[in-house]
Amino acid sequence: MNHPTEIPTRRDLGADLPAVTEDQRHIGVAIPREGVRRLTQGRGQFVDDIELPRLAHVVFWRSPVAHMRITRIERSAAQALPGVIAVVVGAEIAAICKPWVATLAHLAGIKSAPQYPMALERATWQGEPVIAIVAETRAVAEDALGLLEVEWESLPAVLDTETALDPATPLIHPELGDNLCFTRSLDTGGVDEAFARPDAVAFEETYVFGRHTGVTLEPRCQIADWNPGDQKLTVYHSFQAPHMMQDLYCRQFELQESQVRVVCRDVGGSFGIKVHAYPDDFATVALAMLLQRPVKFVADRLESFVSDIHAREHRIRARIAATKAGEILAFEIDDLTGIGPFSMFPRTSGIEGNQVVNLTGGPYKHKAYRAKLKVVFQNKVPTCQYRGVGHPIACAVTEALVDGIAAKIGMDPIAIREANVIPDDAYPATGASGIKLEILSHEACLREAKRVCDYDALRAEQSQLRKQNVYRGIGVATLIELTNPSAAFYGVGGARIASQDGATLRLEPTGVLTVMSSVGEQGQGAEAIFAQIAADAVGVGIDRVRVVTGDTDATPYGGGTWASRGAGIGGEAVLQAGLVLRENILATAEAILQRERSGLKLHRGAVVDARTNERLLDLAELGRIAYFRSDTLPKTFTPELMVTRHYAQRDYPFIFTNGVQVSHVEVDVDTGFVKLLKHWAVEDCGRVINPMLVDEQMRGAIVQGIGGALFEECLYSEDGTLRNGNMADYLVPMAGEMPDIVVSHVQSPTRSSQLGAKGAGEAGTAGAPGAVMNAINDALAPFGARVSSQPITPEKILRALGKI
Structure with a gap:
C-alpha cells in the first residue's frame, strides 16, 4: 500500500499571510544557511580550539560515591608532580x-541548601567536584589525579523518590527539615463530580519516565581568563545565555558588569544543558583569579554523564473521565519527581514539575482538573531544564489517557481528539490549569495530520496485517508548547534572567548590514533567520548581511537562547531595529538627493524612485557620504545609521505553539523489538521564517523525543552509582534506527508581535514520546497489553505481554 512519503515544502511558505515588510523576499523562504559551509570545512572556533598565552588546564577529582563525608585529603604528591601548578x-x-x-x-515554598563550587565537608552525588588540579597540560593534570589520597566515610544515599519523604529516610540536608524541595496543588473543583457522573467512564494508569540527559556533540567547555592589570574577567564559554552568566559571575565574585566579558563563539549543541550555572563553571573562574592566568576546563564524555544536568525522572498516577459519548470531563494527576541533592542555579529544579502541572490536559476544552506535585531531593546528579522542560511528560500522560479512554469507550483516537480539542475559532482561551492561550490551530492540525499520513489507509492496512500476525500501531499525540516567555517565567520570581532581547543593526560604509543580536547560535540557525529578517526589514539582499552573536562586549543585553524564543523574541528585535534603520536610511537619502521622502523607497540594496523603481543611490554610496562626507549634508541633519531595539513579549505570560504528531510502528511480539516505520509531524509555530530550518528543528527534536521514549535512561545501582555513564552503555538514537520524518505546517501567527513567529525548537521533543508510546500500545491492543514506562524497552514489552 502506498502512503505519501514527502510533503513538498513551498519555497514561499508565507505566501498566504500578510507580508511583514514592504519588500519581503526572504521571510518564509527556505534559504540554506551560510554559516554551515564554514563549519563543514572545519573552520569553526569552539572553546577547545582557543589557545591563550600561559593557558593552564583544570581537571576535577569528583566524588566516586553518591554520598560521603570527606575525612582526609592528602595532596602533596600530586602537587609535587612536574607540571602541576x-x-x-x-x-x-x-x-x-x-x-x-x-x-x-x-x-511558593521551594527550598534548597546553599551550594558551593566544590564540596566542602560532604559530597552529595557521584560526580560532585571535590578537588581541582591545575597543570600545564591536561595530561599532567589527569596523571596527578592518581596521586591524590582521599579518605571518606560513606553516608546513606537517598535514591528512591517514593521513600524520600518517609520519616525513616535520612535527610540529605538536615537543616532543611525534610527531603522535599517543592510541592504544589491545583484544583479547579468539579473533578470528583465528573468521575461520579452516571454516564462517566474512567481510565487510570501510573506512568513512569526514566531520567536521561542531553548528549551534546560538544561537551561543556570553558576558558576563564582573569587579567589582574585591568581587573577584567573574560570567559570563553560553550553556553546559551552569555549575559546571564556575565551577571552571575558579577554577583558571585562581586564584580561589575564592565569587568566581565562572556564570549560564546561556536557552540556545538546545547538543548538546555548549557543554560545552567554549574559548580565547575564557578570553580574554573575562581582558579583563574587565584592563579592569575587563564584556565581551561573541558568536560570529557565520562564526566559529562555525572556533571551535566539530567531530567525527566517522574512517576505520575493519572486518570481521566469521559462520557460514554466521548466528551472528556476531567483529568487528574499526582506527580512525584526527583531532582538530585540541590535545586539547580539559577532556574531551579522545580520548573519541570511545575510545567507538568500547567500543561497536562492542555489541548482540550474540559474544565475540571486536579494536580498534585512533589519534588524531592536525591543523591543523584541534579536535574533541571532540558529540551522540552515538562512538555514531553505532560503530553505523553495526557495523550496516553486520551487513547486509553478512547479504547475503553470504543472511539477512534483521532475522532475523540477532534471532538474535544479547543476549537480554532474559540481563541483566546484559558486552559483548565489556568494557562492563557492566544491563538492555536488544533482542528486544522488534526485535519492536516490525517491527510499527510493517509490515516484511513493506515488503519485499513493495520487490520489486514493483523490477520497475518503482523502487529503495527498508529499513535497520535496532540500537543501544546509554551514559547516566548514573558517575565512571568523567571523575572517575577526574582531570577535575573532576561525575558527581553536586543538587536543592533548598523549600515557599514560599504553598504553591508551588520546585525548584532543577544540571541546566540548553537546550531539551530538563529544567525540565518536573523539575516533573513534584517534583509527584508531594511530592504537589502541577504548576501549583504553579516550577523554577530555571543559576545557581551559587542551585542545588546538579552536573555539568549532557551524556551524556543530565538525567532519570536530575538527575531522581533531584529525586525524592529531594521524597520527603524530603513527609515533612517531613507531620511539620509532624502538629505543627499534633496528629494521628498515620500518619493523614495529601499529596494534590493538601493534607494529607488518609489514610483518607477529607478535606482537613485546605492547603499555603499550612501554610506560613503554619511560617514566620510558629512560636509555635503545639511547642517541640521545628522545620519543615524546604527539602531538598537529591544523586545519583550508582554501580552501573555507565554505564547503557545501547537501541533499533532503521528507515529507508525511495528512491534515484534516474540522479541519485543519496536521498528519505527514512519513519523509525521504537523507543526504550527506561527509565522515560519525559514521552512528548511523549522523542518530541521522538528526532525532533530523528534529524534531526541524518540530517544527518551525508547532508548535513553540514566541507570543507577542501589548505592547511587551511575551504571551506564558512557557512550557504550547509554543508548542514544542512531540514524539507522530512526524512521522517515515528514514535517508539515499550519501557520497561525501570534498577534503579540509584528513578525508573528512563535518558535519551533522543542515541539518535536514534546510530542514524540507520547505518539510513540500510543503507537506501541495500539500495536499491542489485540493482546490486551499496555506499556506505561519509558524508555519502552523490549523487556518491558515482553513483560506486558506476559512472556517474561
Whole structure:
C-alpha cells in the first residue's frame, strides 16, 4: 500500500499571510544557511580550539560515591608532580566565590541548601567536584589525579523518590527539615463530580519516565581568563545565555558588569544543558583569579554523564473521565519527581514539575482538573531544564489517557481528539490549569495530520496485517508548547534572567548590514533567520548581511537562547531595529538627493524612485557620504545609521505553539523489538521564517523525543552509582534506527508581535514520546497489553505481554 512519503515544502511558505515588510523576499523562504559551509570545512572556533598565552588546564577529582563525608585529603604528591601548578580544595574556592541557593519566589515554598563550587565537608552525588588540579597540560593534570589520597566515610544515599519523604529516610540536608524541595496543588473543583457522573467512564494508569540527559556533540567547555592589570574577567564559554552568566559571575565574585566579558563563539549543541550555572563553571573562574592566568576546563564524555544536568525522572498516577459519548470531563494527576541533592542555579529544579502541572490536559476544552506535585531531593546528579522542560511528560500522560479512554469507550483516537480539542475559532482561551492561550490551530492540525499520513489507509492496512500476525500501531499525540516567555517565567520570581532581547543593526560604509543580536547560535540557525529578517526589514539582499552573536562586549543585553524564543523574541528585535534603520536610511537619502521622502523607497540594496523603481543611490554610496562626507549634508541633519531595539513579549505570560504528531510502528511480539516505520509531524509555530530550518528543528527534536521514549535512561545501582555513564552503555538514537520524518505546517501567527513567529525548537521533543508510546500500545491492543514506562524497552514489552 502506498502512503505519501514527502510533503513538498513551498519555497514561499508565507505566501498566504500578510507580508511583514514592504519588500519581503526572504521571510518564509527556505534559504540554506551560510554559516554551515564554514563549519563543514572545519573552520569553526569552539572553546577547545582557543589557545591563550600561559593557558593552564583544570581537571576535577569528583566524588566516586553518591554520598560521603570527606575525612582526609592528602595532596602533596600530586602537587609535587612536574607540571602541576596547583591542587585546590573547596574551601579555597569558597573564600572568593559566594555560595548560591536556587529558589524562585513565585514557586511558593521551594527550598534548597546553599551550594558551593566544590564540596566542602560532604559530597552529595557521584560526580560532585571535590578537588581541582591545575597543570600545564591536561595530561599532567589527569596523571596527578592518581596521586591524590582521599579518605571518606560513606553516608546513606537517598535514591528512591517514593521513600524520600518517609520519616525513616535520612535527610540529605538536615537543616532543611525534610527531603522535599517543592510541592504544589491545583484544583479547579468539579473533578470528583465528573468521575461520579452516571454516564462517566474512567481510565487510570501510573506512568513512569526514566531520567536521561542531553548528549551534546560538544561537551561543556570553558576558558576563564582573569587579567589582574585591568581587573577584567573574560570567559570563553560553550553556553546559551552569555549575559546571564556575565551577571552571575558579577554577583558571585562581586564584580561589575564592565569587568566581565562572556564570549560564546561556536557552540556545538546545547538543548538546555548549557543554560545552567554549574559548580565547575564557578570553580574554573575562581582558579583563574587565584592563579592569575587563564584556565581551561573541558568536560570529557565520562564526566559529562555525572556533571551535566539530567531530567525527566517522574512517576505520575493519572486518570481521566469521559462520557460514554466521548466528551472528556476531567483529568487528574499526582506527580512525584526527583531532582538530585540541590535545586539547580539559577532556574531551579522545580520548573519541570511545575510545567507538568500547567500543561497536562492542555489541548482540550474540559474544565475540571486536579494536580498534585512533589519534588524531592536525591543523591543523584541534579536535574533541571532540558529540551522540552515538562512538555514531553505532560503530553505523553495526557495523550496516553486520551487513547486509553478512547479504547475503553470504543472511539477512534483521532475522532475523540477532534471532538474535544479547543476549537480554532474559540481563541483566546484559558486552559483548565489556568494557562492563557492566544491563538492555536488544533482542528486544522488534526485535519492536516490525517491527510499527510493517509490515516484511513493506515488503519485499513493495520487490520489486514493483523490477520497475518503482523502487529503495527498508529499513535497520535496532540500537543501544546509554551514559547516566548514573558517575565512571568523567571523575572517575577526574582531570577535575573532576561525575558527581553536586543538587536543592533548598523549600515557599514560599504553598504553591508551588520546585525548584532543577544540571541546566540548553537546550531539551530538563529544567525540565518536573523539575516533573513534584517534583509527584508531594511530592504537589502541577504548576501549583504553579516550577523554577530555571543559576545557581551559587542551585542545588546538579552536573555539568549532557551524556551524556543530565538525567532519570536530575538527575531522581533531584529525586525524592529531594521524597520527603524530603513527609515533612517531613507531620511539620509532624502538629505543627499534633496528629494521628498515620500518619493523614495529601499529596494534590493538601493534607494529607488518609489514610483518607477529607478535606482537613485546605492547603499555603499550612501554610506560613503554619511560617514566620510558629512560636509555635503545639511547642517541640521545628522545620519543615524546604527539602531538598537529591544523586545519583550508582554501580552501573555507565554505564547503557545501547537501541533499533532503521528507515529507508525511495528512491534515484534516474540522479541519485543519496536521498528519505527514512519513519523509525521504537523507543526504550527506561527509565522515560519525559514521552512528548511523549522523542518530541521522538528526532525532533530523528534529524534531526541524518540530517544527518551525508547532508548535513553540514566541507570543507577542501589548505592547511587551511575551504571551506564558512557557512550557504550547509554543508548542514544542512531540514524539507522530512526524512521522517515515528514514535517508539515499550519501557520497561525501570534498577534503579540509584528513578525508573528512563535518558535519551533522543542515541539518535536514534546510530542514524540507520547505518539510513540500510543503507537506501541495500539500495536499491542489485540493482546490486551499496555506499556506505561519509558524508555519502552523490549523487556518491558515482553513483560506486558506476559512472556517474561
